[in-house]
Amino acid sequence: MNHLQLSSLNLFSSQTTDRAPEQRSAETTLACLINSESSRFLPVSGTNVFVRREASGYQAALLSLIEFEKTFGVLDDYVYLGREFDLHYFATIVEENSSKHGEFADLRACAALLDERHAALLSYARAILNWRKTQSFCGSCGARTVARSGGHVLQCTAPQCTREHYPRTDPAIIVLVENGDEALFGRKSEWPEKRYSTIAGFVEPGESAEQAVIREVAEETGIQIKSARYHSSQPWPFPGTLMLGYQAQAASRSISLNDKELEDACWLSRKQISEGLATGQFQLPTDISISFRLIEDWYNRIDGASLRILRNRYHKDG
Template sequence: MAPAPYAFVEHDAIRAQLDRADHLRDDPAALSALWPEAGVILLDHDGLALADEQRRLCAPRGTDLTGGPGGVGAAVFLGLDAQGRAWFCLDAELTAFQAPGRSDLRGAATHWPRFEAALFAQARAVQHWRQRHRHCGACGGALQFHKAGWLARCTQCALEHYPRTDPAVIVAVSDGERLLLGRQSSWPARRYSTVAGFVEPGETLEQAVAREVLEETGVRVRHCQYLGSQPWPFPGSLMLGFIAHAHPDEVRTSDELEDARWFTREEVRAAQAREADPSLDDGEGLLVSPRLSIARWLIDRWAAGDAGGA
């Protein structure tokens, strides 16, 4: 099964592929009954998923592992698929299960089927939160996990902690004729992408769009429109995608960007063509974001003239 583009993005389907089944998280008996036939994603300490020789997902059934969902080290319940099969994730070190390979999240997003990649993204985000939340931020007490891994309760003050998702805006900025793109120094040569940044406390999404674009490029946003979102578990963000209409200001760079500039539709479409046919790449011109990201989805929509009139 070939992966769909934008592996974590579900702009074309409101209905999720996984029922997270929150009502089961507090039902140990029901989870134990689901465990034997459940699929279990095993993650190592670095967040890599166990995989086969071709780096495809290697997810044993619960019955292939020792004990139940609590007895093998508090497996995290992810949800039920369309066939009613349960899915869990578990630290690989807590089992004796062996697999020949590993896959990172970016590789999975590119090569795995969308459902498996989305499960991996969910599992990795929860694992990252659990690894970094061992003690209560209020009193320092040790935390214990409940609700099938989705709630941490302090053993001293009883304060409850939940997985954190950080909202970030990502925006395709246009002056009507051109698209504003920037690049970081760590990126491959010639690669540019859309402007992005985290939402600050007390700020609306629209205010965050205008502030981030101005801070990073000096361009003034006139107004913006929300288009779609993408979970971005690197380690725990939610990317909120916008198209913004801006003044045709001269671009200046900031500490965050090595370079930023306006690109014409012809330049963006040429970059798309180079990706589709590498033989067209002569080592010159723009390279755009990989297809696993919402940044690329925004760029493609603008290049096609389908971005709120921008």
């Protein structure tokens, strides 16, 4: 697979919505679209998104303007997300309210039960509305900001400033480190019991993603890296990160928890992982994350191996 195909397999990455950037600056057109029967609205409240229960899981609860205003009141602010087929999507911040059309649920908690298309759409809505919520005031002068360009630009209202603010995404690396037939796993104390994952951390200013791989692995585990290869990426809307996935080869084996960010780190073979899953002494990261995908791709290199089948055998709830 190429990188585009690999990334499309990561949850939140299966974006089928045309973001239609040319529509954002057409304020008159957007005003007409809001009242159109072809528009649908995605309410977001804090970290919770509006969803509808289905037999197979959840779907985004997409509301017409009439349905939205009957439940949440007059629409006074929005972000234009784009179009798909004959529909135009808008996201808006609301106060939680009961509705026959759906319910609010934490996106992280319900993501595994969403279809890929709706997971990507809700991820997009949650991430950009979180940015909007945290940028009510100009970072340069402190004056209030107002929305422009379909909600994708916030402009300072101070005449002496007028600075434009754009959505922020923080890049972070996440890496599966190999040494022979073993892979490196780390554990944070606040994670669920027995859960281990790959090494991850934010890219620092003036640093390439590959340099961040080398630095983060050394800081957290003391392991030196001799090579790193890009795997895929995943938008991670908690609150607004772009995860850059890597596979790396270790140049050393001795582990040292240098910065104390990890509670534990260890080398594990496929056999040890299989045994740990069977006995409950090892838990994988949730499969909505790119960390699971990195581990899965490494584990499945052995003919006939399937990490997902093995995990589901012992942990039905995933």
